[in-house]
Amino acid sequence: MHLLVLPGDGIGTEITAATLAVLRTVSDRFDLHLNIEEAAIGHAGLRAHGSTIHADIVEKARRAEGVVLGPTSTFEFKDPARGEINPSMMLRKSLDLFANIRPARTYAGFPLRCGEFDLIVARENTEGFYADRNMEAGSGEMMVTKDVAISLRRITRACSERIARAAFELTMSRRKRVTIVHKANVLKVTDGLFIESCQKVARDFPAVAVDDVIVDAMMAHVVRNPQRFDVIVTTNMYGDILSDLTAELSGSLGLAASLNAGTDHGMAQAAHGSAPDIAGKNVANPLSLILSVAMLLAWHGRRRKANAFQVAAAAIEKAVEAAISAKESTGDIGGRLGTRETGEAVAARLRA
Numbered sequence: 001m002h003l004l005v006l007p008g009d010g011i012g013t014e015i016t017a018a019t020l021a022v023l024r025t026v027s028d029r030f031d032l033h034l035n036i037e038e039a040a041i042g043h044a045g046l047r048a049h050g051s052t053i054h055a056d057i058v059e060k061a062r063r064a065e066g067v068v069l070g071p072t073s074t075f076e077f078k079d080p081a082r083g084e085i086n087p088s089m090m091l092r093k094s095l096d097l098f099a100n101i102r103p104a105r106t107y108a109g110f111p112l113r114c115g116e117f118d119l120i121v122a123r124e125n126t127e128g129f130y131a132d133r134n135m136e137a138g139s140g141e142m143m144v145t146k147d148v149a150i151s152l153r154r155i156t157r158a159c160s161e162r163i164a165r166a167a168f169e170l171t172m173s174r175r176k177r178v179t180i181v182h183k184a185n186v187l188k189v190t191d192g193l194f195i196e197s198c199q200k201v202a203r204d205f206p207a208v209a210v211d212d213v214i215v216d217a218m219m220a221h222v223v224r225n226p227q228r229f230d231v232i233v234t235t236n237m238y239g240d241i242l243s244d245l246t247a248e249l250s251g252s253l254g255l256a257a258s259l260n261a262g263t264d265h266g267m268a269q270a271a272h273g274s275a276p277d278i279a280g281k282n283v284a285n286p287l288s289l290i291l292s293v294a295m296l297l298a299w300h301g302r303r304r305k306a307n308a309f310q311v312a313a314a315a316i317e318k319a320v321e322a323a324i325s326a327k328e329s330t331g332d333i334g335g336r337l338g339t340r341e342t343g344e345a346v347a348a349r350l351r352a
């Protein structure tokens with residue numbers, strides 16, 4: 001499998017290095033023959049190639065069989081004319097990675113915040129309120145006068161149906177329950193279309209129980225009783241916000257794994273940002289990216305009917321579970337190791 005690895009900014013380089021240690025170990029242990037190519041994005045890309053994501057890197061990503069994307073300093077990238085582009089947006093858009101799958105589950109080994117739970121947020125990734133990806137040309141956000149700003153939200157039947165299908169397919173191997181999260185009491189047209197599209201797809205999955213919850217009420221429900229949920233399907237921005245909450249409820253944003261999946265491409269990406277407050281200190285939790293990579297290997301294995309990749313993904317998850325319960329992890333989840341040492345501890349368990 002040819003993998004393109006893009007370390008990024010802030011904690012990105014640290015968590016990517018720890019993840020590479022795990023990837024190299026599983027490659028040897030399960031004969032995956034991973035061919036790992038690295039390229040500079042974010043500030044390093046800007047310095048080296050004049051762009052936070054050079055067009056050549058997008059081409060490399062298109063040719064690779066999987067991408068591992070570290071977090072970048074997105075908030076600092078303001079002017080595309082100076083090469084300051086959000087790499088995550090560029091890859092999601094160019095590779096049509098429409099499904100952002102963000103699991104959140106608790107682990108034995110540190111105090112539970114809301115009891116044990118295991119859920120997945122399936123977030124639409126290509127439209128919604130995200131001004132940098134919802135227009136063919138121009139921006140979805142505009143300044144009408146110096147005191148008036150407008151932001152457009154795009155919701156399409158096609159994009160809503162495809163994320164709904166991804167959510168229903170996911171729940172079929174789980175607890176067969178999908179919750180649609182929306183704000184259709186106010187955004188009657190757009191979220192109305194989203195719900196209608198999800199319900200249309202639901203008709204192909206009669207075994208699945210479906211309900212819907214308004215996004216603000218969802219904040220209370222998911223804190224009060226996260227056990228109630230299996231797969232949650234929602235639009236881009238609600239999913240982005242909700243999945244940070246579910247990750248933190250599970251223990252830490254440092255466990256926030258995610259897979260961006262399209263029809264032909266997959267990209268592992270931690271759901272959190274570049275965390276400048278803890279960058280360079282060897283304290284960031286790399287398990288978010290390590291678990292994301294496990295999702296990518298499983299995705300590849302399913303598509304290629306290559307069982308070794310699924311076995312390797314399951315082994316990584318098991319090694320992470322064991323490392324967490326032995327406190328061989330970072331301080332955010334009660335462990336006593338640094339970023340690098342946490343990667344080494346997971347790798348050591350995979351070799352054992």
Ligand code: ATP
Nearest residue numbers: 072075253254272273274275276277278284285332
């Ligand atoms: P950005 O501007 O790149 O989005 P941010 O700091 O605004 O960065 P996040 O990176 O998502 O947003 O971080 C939010 C909080 O979660 C911060 O306090 C950060 O330190 C913490 N955090 C994020 N990722 C991790 C991690 N892998 N391990 C431990 N803590 C993390």
